[in-house]
Amino acid sequence: MTEAIRTTCAYCGVGCGIAATPLGARSVAIRGDEAHPANAGRLCSKGTHLGETVALTGRLLHPVIGSKRASWDKALDLVAKRFRETIARHGPDSVAFYVSGQLLTEDYYVANKLMKGFIGSGNIDTNSRLCMSSAVAGHNRAFGEDVVPARYEDLDEADLIILVGSNTAWCHPIVYQRIQAARAARGTKLVVIDPRRTETCEGADLHLAVKPGTDVALMNGLLAWCDRHGGTDPTFMQRHVDMPEGFWEHVRSGHDLWTTAKTCDLAPAVLQQFFELFAATPRTVTLFSQGINQSIRGTDQVNAIINVHLATGRIGKAGAAPFSITGQPNAMGGREVGGLASTLAAHMDFAPDNVARVGRFWAAPNMATKPGLKAVDLFRAMDEGRIKALWVMATNPAISLPDAGRVREAMASCPFVVVSDIMADTDSSAHAHVRLPAAGWGEKDGTVTNSDRTVSRQRPFLPLPGEARPDWWIIKEVARRMGWRNAFAYDRPAEIWREHARLTAYQNDGQRLLNLRSQAAMGNEAYDAMQPFRWGGAPFADGRFPTADGKARLVLTRQMTVAEPLKAWPMTLNTGRYRDQWHTMSRTGLSPKLARHREEPMVEIHPDDAAALGIADRDLAQVRTAQGQSIFRVALSEGQRRGEIFTPIHWTDQNASGGRTGLLARPLVDPHSGQPGFKSTPASIERVTTQWRGFLILRGDEPVRPQCLWATRITVPGGALYELAGNGDPARLEGLMPQGDRVEAMDASRGTRRIATISEGRLGGVMMVTRTGLLPSRDWLIRQLEAEGVGGSVLAARGPGSQPDKGATICVCFDIGLNQIVAAIREQALVDVPAIGKALGAGTNCGSCRPALANILNQATQETLHAAE
Ligand SMILES: Nc1nc2c(c(=O)[nH]1)N[C@H]1C(S)=C(S)[C@@H](COP(=O)(O)OP(=O)(O)OC[C@H]3O[C@@H](n4cnc5c(=O)[nH]c(N)nc54)[C@H](O)[C@@H]3O)O[C@H]1N2
Ligand SMILES: Nc1nc2c(c(=O)[nH]1)N[C@H]1C(S)=C(S)[C@@H](COP(=O)(O)OP(=O)(O)OC[C@H]3O[C@@H](n4cnc5c(=O)[nH]c(N)nc54)[C@H](O)[C@@H]3O)O[C@H]1N2
Ligand code: SF4
Numbered sequence: 100m101t102e103a104i105r106t107t108c109a110y111c112g113v114g115c116g117i118a119a120t121p122l123g124a125r126s127v128a129i130r131g132d133e134a135h136p137a138n139a140g141r142l143c144s145k146g147t148h149l150g151e152t153v154a155l156t157g158r159l160l161h162p163v164i165g166s167k168r169a170s171w172d173k174a175l176d177l178v179a180k181r182f183r184e185t186i187a188r189h190g191p192d193s194v195a196f197y198v199s200g201q202l203l204t205e206d207y208y209v210a211n212k213l214m215k216g217f218i219g220s221g222n223i224d225t226n227s228r229l230c231m232s233s234a235v236a237g238h239n240r241a242f243g244e245d246v247v248p249a250r251y252e253d254l255d256e257a258d259l260i261i262l263v264g265s266n267t268a269w270c271h272p273i274v275y276q277r278i279q280a281a282r283a284a285r286g287t288k289l290v291v292i293d294p295r296r297t298e299t300c301e302g303a304d305l306h307l308a309v310k311p312g313t314d315v316a317l318m319n320g321l322l323a324w325c326d327r328h329g330g331t332d333p334t335f336m337q338r339h340v341d342m343p344e345g346f347w348e349h350v351r352s353g354h355d356l357w358t359t360a361k362t363c364d365l366a367p368a369v370l371q372q373f374f375e376l377f378a379a380t381p382r383t384v385t386l387f388s389q390g391i392n393q394s395i396r397g398t399d400q401v402n403a404i405i406n407v408h409l410a411t412g413r414i415g416k417a418g419a420a421p422f423s424i425t426g427q428p429n430a431m432g433g434r435e436v437g438g439l440a441s442t443l444a445a446h447m448d449f450a451p452d453n454v455a456r457v458g459r460f461w462a463a464p465n466m467a468t469k470p471g472l473k474a475v476d477l478f479r480a481m482d483e484g485r486i487k488a489l490w491v492m493a494t495n496p497a498i499s500l501p502d503a504g505r506v507r508e509a510m511a512s513c514p515f516v517v518v519s520d521i522m523a524d525t526d527s528s529a530h531a532h533v534r535l536p537a538a539g540w541g542e543k544d545g546t547v548t549n550s551d552r553t554v555s556r557q558r559p560f561l562p563l564p565g566e567a568r569p570d571w572w573i574i575k576e577v578a579r580r581m582g583w584r585n586a587f588a589y590d591r592p593a594e595i596w597r598e599h600a601r602l603t604a605y606q607n608d609g610q611r612l613l614n615l616r617s618q619a620a621m622g623n624e625a626y627d628a629m630q631p632f633r634w635g636g637a638p639f640a641d642g643r644f645p646t647a648d649g650k651a652r653l654v655l656t657r658q659m660t661v662a663e664p665l666k667a668w669p670m671t672l673n674t675g676r677y678r679d680q681w682h683t684m685s686r687t688g689l690s691p692k693l694a695r696h697r698e699e700p701m702v703e704i705h706p707d708d709a710a711a712l713g714i715a716d717r718d719l720a721q722v723r724t725a726q727g728q729s730i731f732r733v734a735l736s737e738g739q740r741r742g743e744i745f746t747p748i749h750w751t752d753q754n755a756s757g758g759r760t761g762l763l764a765r766p767l768v769d770p771h772s773g774q775p776g777f778k779s780t781p782a783s784i785e786r787v788t789t790q791w792r793g794f795l796i797l798r799g800d801e802p803v804r805p806q807c808l809w810a811t812r813i814t815v816p817g818g819a820l821y822e823l824a825g826n827g828d829p830a831r832l833e834g835l836m837p838q839g840d841r842v843e844a845m846d847a848s849r850g851t852r853r854i855a856t857i858s859e860g861r862l863g864g865v866m867m868v869t870r871t872g873l874l875p876s877r878d879w880l881i882r883q884l885e886a887e888g889v890g891g892s893v894l895a896a897r898g899p900g901s902q903p904d905k906g907a908t909i910c911v912c913f914d915i916g917l918n919q920i921v922a923a924i925r926e927q928a929l930v931d932v933p934a935i936g937k938a939l940g941a942g943t944n945c946g947s948c949r950p951a952l953a954n955i956l957n958q959a960t961q962e963t964l965h966a967a968e
């Protein structure tokens with residue numbers, strides 16, 4: 100048997116280790132790496148199903164110029180020539196790179212070096228601007244350097260864990276499982292601060308459904324409480340913390356319990372419970388992510404959290420830290436190389452001596468001397484014609500930036516756009532003049548840094564498909580063709596790693612904590628064998644911070660007024676993630692198992708708001724903002740606050756006609772970090788009616804684009820399922836049906852039409868639409884794609900003795916649906932999550948669905964109780 104190759108998960112910043120065993124061409128068995136410190140063998144639903152995403156479906160396998168296949172030589176020459184010419188004519192600031200926390204550190208290093216040292220502009224920004232930049236700015240303000248002062252072990256050692264603006268159960272599931280393990284082992288308390296009641300809140304000791312945008316008030320209120328009740332640490336502050344004038348006067352006025360409760364729209368008693376719990380628990384870790392970062396006051400929110408930890412001495416000690424958990428697999432590596440437009444390299448900024456130092460190290464001919472344009476400004480500058488050549492790598496700005504409609508226009512108007520991606524068709528590559536095929540996960544080779552500063556190897560276990568090449572190779576080839584042959588003469592990632600490590604250590608006598616000196620002379624074999632290691636150890640344990648005087652800084656943060664809703668925009672749109680999809684779905688979308696958790700993009704709304712607007716569950720509704728509009732499936736949710744709606748970020752032009760959250764979000768940014776406030780856009784919502792509804796199941800992976808009001812696509816075993824709705828005659832969609840023998844059935848009274856095509860006993864496709872009737876369950880029909888001897892009876896849409904509809908998939912590992920779980924709870928009187936596991940298997944593999952199971956159990960029990968009353 101082939102030996103397992105140890106690598107790191109492709110997705111989130113938890114950075115789980117994976118043991119991958121290749122099974123043949125484009126096939127691999129995945130399990131968690133027991134030896135990896137981030138996960139000790141555990142994987143969530145996304146990591147577990149990575150094997151379903153390595154097929155070549157939809158991959159870009161050769162360079163493309165315009166719409167024509169081209170050789171690498173031609174494509175690279177063209178990119179180099181157009182960048183060179185643009186720089187010659189319009190100066191270095193007329194070009195830009197827009198890169199990603201999904202690049203490896205080595206890729207990132209080369210891109211940053213090319214732009215900031217050789218092209219001579221700061222115009223390289225990254226999707227981390229949308230993700231981490233408020234945390235970066237907050238760390239810099241408080242600590243003098245972008246250092247995350249926590250380790251995962253702190254979660255095992257804490258007595259209280261606070262999750263602020265983080266849907267950890269869905270977005271960092273292995274961290275969430277670690278928290279649950281600590282709760283079971285030592286009774287660690289859990290508090291969740293999130294306007295929505297997410298699955299993360301399931302079983303938490305407290306959930307504070309805070310009014311969005313009021314986290315500064317909440318943290319200042321907590322600090323005022325600690326101050327008043329002797330909960331601060333004056334000795335620690337005196338020795339290790341510097342504070343601005345008037346800091347305590349500010350905290351002490353207007354931050355009493357009652358005022359705070361009012362500002363945050365929380366019950367004073369609940370808030371007091373939280374404050375008391377915090378004040379009584381020195382070992383507290385506060386984790387935060389996008390509910391904090393993605394705000395027009397994100398940096399202040401970050402500092403308000405850090406302030407509390409600094410003033411109470413909850414930092415630099417076991418089980419006590421503010422902890423920014425990162426989104427992407429290499430968000431941290433990107434920060435380490437300096438890939439943000441606002442940083443230079445290796446945790447250095449654009450101070451003149453840093454510019455001189457890095458310039459010397461690189462022997463750079465054209466050092467950038469000032470920060471470049473941040474993502475939102477960058478695309479605005481493009482819209483205004485100031486950016487004339489753009490290279491996008493490993494990100495999809497045409498959907499993930501705010502006001503994405505305008506971003507698309509900007510890209511369409513840009514004279515030269517290059518997109519490096521693993522997929523052939525993305526919303527961004529639609530605007531590319533040149534598309535370059537990158538190596539993907541399982542093929543690429545390098546390092547990533549996770550949320551707690553642990554560096555791990557990503558190792559290849561699949562051959563490069565077609566003509567795909569690693570990103571570092573593509574960038575250095577362009578650099579060489581632009582004329583910098585020696586500075587970019589890399590042959591392998593290990594060389595780049597050593598150079599990056601040397602730069603972090605270069606003239607660094609302790610001013611910068613990021614120092615990879617021990618890595619700088621590493622041989623190629625040692626690089627290949629590299630074990631996960633954490634840089635920076637347990638930072639600030641000695642109370643010294645990387646500022647000039649060695650002290651941390653408290654930052655005076657003021658709660659800004661949260662604007663009241665306007666008449667035209669009575670709702671506030673909050674946006675975020677689903678458990679089983681990753682961003683724009685270019686990879687998770689290939690997995691039939693992951694697809695079933697949430698099959699369509701939904702707008703979640705409180706039942707009372709929906710009732711007032713005449714909207715019912717499962718309706719379609721149009722969400723509008725000043726930026727744009729898009730249609731979503733409605734899901735009523737008691738977990739939403741009144742006046743707030745929530746939509747997911749995952750759906751794109753490639754798989755749906757609606758659900759386009761990126762078009763809706765407003766492009767306002769935090770003044771310090773430039774991070775967009777994705778979590779609150781003024782919006783309105785309105786019911787959309789259609790004359791018919793239906794679905795289409797097609798064999799094969801070639802996507803089609805049904806022309807109707809609502810069409811969404813998911814991958815199913817052997818093909819795809821499209822949900823449809825529209826007006827007019829649905830018969831025009833029948834052209835999408837494949838060739839084969841056609842069978843049809845009609846029920847004129849309900850306007851129901853069922854057709855299927857069959858070739859040699861195999862189902863080619865089936866379409867069912869209705870005007871007033873019900874539609875059958877899709878499950879059985881989907882299974883017929885893999886059946887033989889299929890005949891006309893397929894139109895009955897159920898086989899002999901076929902199972903009732905299992906409902907929305909909850910446990911993707913064992914393919915168990917909501918209806919099955921509810922039935923088992925009722926029939927077998929199941930009382931806890933392990934009992935459900937015993938009865939059905941659900942929740943016993945990756946564990947990602949355990950919070951959902953707890954929630955279903957709760958509801959089912961309550962309903963039974965009500966029924967008994
Ligand atoms: N399944 C899955 N996991 C992922 C990803 C994915 O696409 N899918 N992406 C990864 C990436 S890049 C990132 S950045 C992370 C993001 O991980 P998270 O930050 O956990 O995810 P989000 O869903 O964006 O938002 C988190 C929560 O912030 C809340 N929130 C909104 N406004 C406020 C507010 O004013 N105050 C407070 N306290 N909370 C608020 C939202 O209601 C939401 O539940 O996830 C990573 N992990
Ligand atoms: N409204 C709203 N918008 C948001 C957010 C939100 O919460 N709300 N969150 C924001 C956040 S935190 C993030 S991180 C962004 C994420 O948004 P994006 O970065 O735009 O999303 P991805 O789908 O991850 O894009 C990665 C692209 O890189 C490709 N790719 C994968 N691996 C490789 C590789 O090795 N090399 C190359 N060259 N390409 C590769 C993939 O196919 C995909 O097209 O979205 C942001 N946008
Ligand atoms: S928590 Fe899940 S998605 Fe994140 S790294 Fe681990 S397995 Fe991958």
Ligand SMILES: [Mo]
Binds near residue numbers: 229231
């Ligand atoms: Mo992110």
